[in-house]
Amino acid sequence: MSDLAAPGSRLSAGSATRRGPSWWRDPWRKPRILASITWLYIAWSILPILIAIALSFNAGRSNTTFQTFGLRWWINDPADGGALLQDPVIRRAILQTYILSFTTMITAVPLGVLFAIGIDRWRGRPADGANFLMLLTFVMPEIIIGVAMLTVIQHLLSKIGVHLGTGAQLLGLITYQISYPVIIVRARLLSIGREYEEAGMDLGASPRQAVRSVLLPLLYPAILASLAIVFADTVDDFVTVRYLSGPASSQPLSLYVYTNTRAAATPAVNAAATFMMISTTLVIVLGYLAYKRFARGQEGADMQNFTQL
Amino acid sequence: MPEAPAATETPSRPEVPASGRRARKVARAEARKTSAWLPRWFWPSFTFPGLLWLLVMFILPFYAVVSVAFGSIDRFRNPLPVWQPWYWTTKYTGEVFQKFFGENAYLQPTFIRTLIYVGIASSILLVAGYAVAYYVARHAGKRKTLILVLLISPFWISYLMRMLAWVNLLESDGYVNRTLQLLHVTDQPIAWLQGKPITVILGLVYGYMPYMILPLFGFLDRIQPSLLEAGRDLGGSPTSTFVRVTLPLSKPAILAGLVIVSLPMFGDYYTQNLLSASPKTNMYGNLIDEAVGASGQGPQGAVLVLILMVMLLVPMMYYLRSTLRAQEGR
Numbered sequence: 093m094s095d096l097a098a099p100g101s102r103l104s105a106g107s108a109t110r111r112g113p114s115w116w117r118d119p120w121r122k123p124r125i126l127a128s129i130t131w132l133y134i135a136w137s138i139l140p141i142l143i144a145i146a147l148s149f150n151a152g153r154s155n156t157t158f159q160t161f162g163l164r165w166w167i168n169d170p171a172d173g174g175a176l177l178q179d180p181v182i183r184r185a186i187l188q189t190y191i192l193s194f195t196t197m198i199t200a201v202p203l204g205v206l207f208a209i210g211i212d213r214w215r216g217r218p219a220d221g222a223n224f225l226m227l228l229t230f231v232m233p234e235i236i237i238g239v240a241m242l243t244v245i246q247h248l249l250s251k252i253g254v255h256l257g258t259g260a261q262l263l264g265l266i267t268y269q270i271s272y273p274v275i276i277v278r279a280r281l282l283s284i285g286r287e288y289e290e291a292g293m294d295l296g297a298s299p300r301q302a303v304r305s306v307l308l309p310l311l312y313p314a315i316l317a318s319l320a321i322v323f324a325d326t327v328d329d330f331v332t333v334r335y336l337s338g339p340a341s342s343q344p345l346s347l348y349v350y351t352n353t354r355a356a357a358t359p360a361v362n363a364a365a366t367f368m369m370i371s372t373t374l375v376i377v378l379g380y381l382a383y384k385r386f387a388r389g390q391e392g393a394d395m396q397n398f399t400q401l
Numbered sequence: 402m403p404e405a406p407a408a409t410e411t412p413s414r415p416e417v418p419a420s421g422r423r424a425r426k427v428a429r430a431e432a433r434k435t436s437a438w439l440p441r442w443f444w445p446s447f448t449f450p451g452l453l454w455l456l457v458m459f460i461l462p463f464y465a466v467v468s469v470a471f472g473s474i475d476r477f478r479n480p481l482p483v484w485q486p487w488y489w490t491t492k493y494t495g496e497v498f499q500k501f502f503g504e505n506a507y508l509q510p511t512f513i514r515t516l517i518y519v520g521i522a523s524s525i526l527l528v529a530g531y532a533v534a535y536y537v538a539r540h541a542g543k544r545k546t547l548i549l550v551l552l553i554s555p556f557w558i559s560y561l562m563r564m565l566a567w568v569n570l571l572e573s574d575g576y577v578n579r580t581l582q583l584l585h586v587t588d589q590p591i592a593w594l595q596g597k598p599i600t601v602i603l604g605l606v607y608g609y610m611p612y613m614i615l616p617l618f619g620f621l622d623r624i625q626p627s628l629l630e631a632g633r634d635l636g637g638s639p640t641s642t643f644v645r646v647t648l649p650l651s652k653p654a655i656l657a658g659l660v661i662v663s664l665p666m667f668g669d670y671y672t673q674n675l676l677s678a679s680p681k682t683n684m685y686g687n688l689i690d691e692a693v694g695a696s697g698q699g700p701q702g703a704v705l706v707l708i709l710m711v712m713l714l715v716p717m718m719y720y721l722r723s724t725l726r727a728q729e730g731r
Contacts, residue, residue, distance in 0.1 A: 130533045137551075137611075203454055214444035214447075237459075267459055303447075327559070330671070365562040368559050
């Protein structure tokens with residue numbers, strides 16, 4: 093904002109004791125260096141992705157050089173049937189991605205929302221301990237969680253019928269994802285306070301009713317944001333999912349991309365990665381629109397608040 | 402419903418001053434007073450399903466890792482976990498420590514390399530991330546939302562996609578090499594993807610930059626402009642206002658950002674695998690990944706996981722403590 097006031101109010105521009113050219117001495121100069129660093133960074137972070145997307149529409153076999161436009165690697169590859177929507181392996185992987193993401197979403201989010209409500213209202217040492225445990229899963233590097241889950245499944249849970257594959261992947265993913273809804277919902281609870289549900293109970297609602305019909309509707313925006321974030325993050329997951337994968341059919345799209353990025357890659361890999369990106373972007377945009385709708389009339393319904401999640 | 406009469410019996414007493422007590426205890430007492438007429442188990446019952454899940458699916462797996470790390474192996478060198486702590490042995494832990502610090506410490510270079518890579522990458526992340534976050538928080542003006550969306554877009558563009566993009570660009574016939582050849586910087590294509598430390602380090606920077614920028618931005622955005630104006634009014638130049646006001650204020654955010662990016666980098670094996678896949682640039686995460694994949698290395702993998710956890714305990718605790726403090730200072 094300071095650069096808006098620039099022309100009228102140059103305070104120290106005349107002080108000749110300072111070194112440097114005149115534009116450098118102007119305290120209200122536009123931050124050109126910072127601006128160029130920022131825009132260079134943005135270009136550096138976005139351009140490679142745009143090129144990778146473009147390469148998925150390459151009609152040739154190369155994933156380094158764009159030849160001509162074509163949907164060969166998306167729909168129909170006449171040479172060896174390796175297109176995204178044609179290859180049975182990749183189609184199975186897409187299905188697996190959605191099975192894992194959807195199941196994780198509808199399991200981890202309710203668990204996390206209830207956990208957040210409980211932990212926020214219940215005070216005491218056990219509550220602090222539960223909170224600490226949850227935050228620990230949040231900061232732990234994913235490789236540790238993946239290997240630990242793999243170990244317990246190999247040596248213990250396999251004896252009660254949990255084997256590597258979809259079931260194991262879901263156990264790992266849900267454990268890893270619970271903390272997101274907890275953190276998001278808790279941030280919202282902090283701004284709500286307990287007055288609303290207490291008012292509800294004063295008006296004759298039972299505690300359970302007060303939570304269901306007063307507190308829960310207030311949390312809808314946070315819950316929707318959690319659903320979108322957990323879904324998108326699970327689509328992109330390849331660490332937990334890789335350690336806990338079993339038969340070839342339990343390989344989701346992310347693993348297909350991971351294993352094929354360096355090995356004999358065709359633009360089909362780019363198409364698969366682009367497909368993942370479209371899925372997550374779509375879910376995030378839907379989540380944002382729903383968030384905006386439900387957060388109407390409540391404070392902080394703008395893009396910045398959504399991005400701060 | 403037993404709670405209704407109890408509510409009428411609790412008269413609203415005048416507040417007792419909180420002097421001499423810790424604010425935290427007062428807050429707890431307050432909470433107990435207002436919700437005294439709810440059944441004791443009411444709020445805990447919400448937490449219970451998630452807590453049970455975390456106890457079974459988070460604590461138990463760690464117990465399994467410890468049991469393998471301090472356990473034994475069978476004739477086929479498969480790990481045999483030992484579940485009873487009184488039978489635990491430190492045989493394999495000792496073996497792995499020998500590989501790091503002993504006579505034939507062939508894992509030591511990887512350990513040191515990881516520290517160097519993470520150190521260099523974190524420094525670049527901090528300097529560049531701070532510049533970007535500072536610009537967006539203070540100077541972006543009406544373009545702020547657009548820039549923010551561009552900055553967080555990598556969050557929902559998979560890490561894999563972002564690494565794949567660089568693999569495409571850096572291949573021997575990729576656009577980077579062709580540009581360099583066009584400009585006559587080099588005659589032969591450079592093998593960027595065959596064990597080049599710079600590729601791995603820049604890959605890490607590229608991958609983790611959003612995680613550095615966002616916490617810094619969130620913090621810098623909340624600094625009161627009046628503080629900076631005060632600095633100026635007291636005769637400070639823009640530079641000295643920055644050095645003496647903004648920078649000291651943002652110390653906790655800097656530490657938080659460094660912890661957020663370095664924790665996953667210590668466990669990162671995929672950046673190396675995708676951008677180099679050469680033992681010359683192996684990182685600590687790769688040791689774990691290889692041990693898990695190889696037969697007969699079960700205990701070694703478990704010990705490596707435990708060492709990593711112990712190493713990361715200090716930064717993790719720092720981060721958890723500051724998060725818990727922020728939650729309490731509501």
